[in-house]
Amino acid sequence: MQDAQAQAVAVLGRVLAGRNFDSELAAAWRGMPPGNTGQRALVQDLCYGVLRHLGALDAMLEPLLDKPLRDERLRQLLRIALYQLLHTRAAPHAVVDHAVRACAVLRAAPAKGLVNAVLRTFLRRRTELQSASERTEVARYSFPQWWIERLRVQYPDAFAAILQAGNQHAPLTLRVNARRIARDACLERLAAAGIAARALERHAVVLDKPLPVQQIPGFAEGLVSVQDASAQRAAPLLDARDGMRVLDACAAPGGKSAHLLELAQMRLTAVDQNPERLARVSSNLLRLGLAADIIRGDAADPDAWWDGVPFDRILADVPCTASGVTRRHPDIKWSRRESDIPRFAQRQQAIVDALWRLLAPGGKFLYVTCSVFREENQLQIARLLELNSDAQRVALPAEEFPDAPQQHAGQILPDAVHDGFYYALLQKT
Ligand SMILES: C[S@@+](CC[C@H](N)C(=O)[O-])C[C@H]1O[C@@H](n2cnc3c(N)ncnc32)[C@H](O)[C@@H]1O
Numbered sequence: 001m002q003d004a005q006a007q008a009v010a011v012l013g014r015v016l017a018g019r020n021f022d023s024e025l026a027a028a029w030r031g032m033p034p035g036n037t038g039q040r041a042l043v044q045d046l047c048y049g050v051l052r053h054l055g056a057l058d059a060m061l062e063p064l065l066d067k068p069l070r071d072e073r074l075r076q077l078l079r080i081a082l083y084q085l086l087h088t089r090a091a092p093h094a095v096v097d098h099a100v101r102a103c104a105v106l107r108a109a110p111a112k113g114l115v116n117a118v119l120r121t122f123l124r125r126r127t128e129l130q131s132a133s134e135r136t137e138v139a140r141y142s143f144p145q146w147w148i149e150r151l152r153v154q155y156p157d158a159f160a161a162i163l164q165a166g167n168q169h170a171p172l173t174l175r176v177n178a179r180r181i182a183r184d185a186c187l188e189r190l191a192a193a194g195i196a197a198r199a200l201e202r203h204a205v206v207l208d209k210p211l212p213v214q215q216i217p218g219f220a221e222g223l224v225s226v227q228d229a230s231a232q233r234a235a236p237l238l239d240a241r242d243g244m245r246v247l248d249a250c251a252a253p254g255g256k257s258a259h260l261l262e263l264a265q266m267r268l269t270a271v272d273q274n275p276e277r278l279a280r281v282s283s284n285l286l287r288l289g290l291a292a293d294i295i296r297g298d299a300a301d302p303d304a305w306w307d308g309v310p311f312d313r314i315l316a317d318v319p320c321t322a323s324g325v326t327r328r329h330p331d332i333k334w335s336r337r338e339s340d341i342p343r344f345a346q347r348q349q350a351i352v353d354a355l356w357r358l359l360a361p362g363g364k365f366l367y368v369t370c371s372v373f374r375e376e377n378q379l380q381i382a383r384l385l386e387l388n389s390d391a392q393r394v395a396l397p398a399e400e401f402p403d404a405p406q407q408h409a410g411q412i413l414p415d416a417v418h419d420g421f422y423y424a425l426l427q428k429t
Pocket of ligand 1: 231249250251252253254255256257271272273274277297298299300317318319320351
């Protein structure tokens, strides 16, 4: 366990300093002996666990330190051990012993005494420390204070539920390839393989317990893909039909492009600015036996890649703060700054303004984010409608978007089976 703790220390240190979580985790895995899946899973759990509960862990750690820690690696190690003591079934004495041994792995042997003393004091004073930590909101919700304030203003009744949902474990949801297999047949295949699952809306199936994709029957053959239920609403909403010209303007890694192609025979152009992510569009479509024109380009500068023929349908799944998907990406909570919101809003405006003129009259335009902040959602669409007299809002189906106060129309809030997403469907008159 001490090796996993030490590896998690390294990943957390870099992620909390602003590096990309997925890349850092992948790099740590590459450094482990092949086939050591148990250790990989443990490092992943320690990193996710600390990032999910960071506010509470720090509130409990702070009173245990007599003086400021000079070595940030020790802070990560203590956070990790507290997470294990509070949220996992690991035996407390083993957690403490291994954390002490991890000091040697980290070449910080002189800190063994400190780590031992802090963790043993925590075990003695656990109840008192836990209840004291409930007093601050950052500790109670494990989100930065600015984030909590913003949600409180925008969702006075729902903000606590949104924050709590943002710290849950995300379920593994599959999209059944409608071209290849019916949802019930897919459920039967899963049941035959001993995998408990249930149907959600349309083509979505959620597994009771997450599994590596290689173990999911039909994944390799392209019968199913991994995609959250909220994200699966995009393709049916866009209502693309056979023969249409369709643009997916921010397409990578291709989840929604693939879903569009599974639903109709269209000519799809998939654009994205990021070459590495664009490569994943190709591999995803290849696995599913689908094809699109894949173009590296800036959605805000279509003159560089557009052939001048208007599109019947446009999907703008724009870059955003990703504030609706913190349960999948808990690092976002600590890496985002409040000033990122207007920055993303500006990029979104530039993309939407550039794309609107690419839409054919009568065509439909679907704007999507995985954010819960109004500045990236309702306010963007209000602006677009104000600036473009030929833009008209199309009502979303009531069964998927139940009545919400006007300022929340189109917003899916995160819950047990949905990521937080925003949808607005527009038509050019
Ligand atoms: C939310 S993700 C898209 C997810 C994708 N639609 C899917 O379902 O798999 C946003 C994407 O926008 C891309 N992006 C950001 N700015 C862009 C721009 N100006 N032009 C094109 N793509 C951009 C990012 O590289 C990222 O892949």
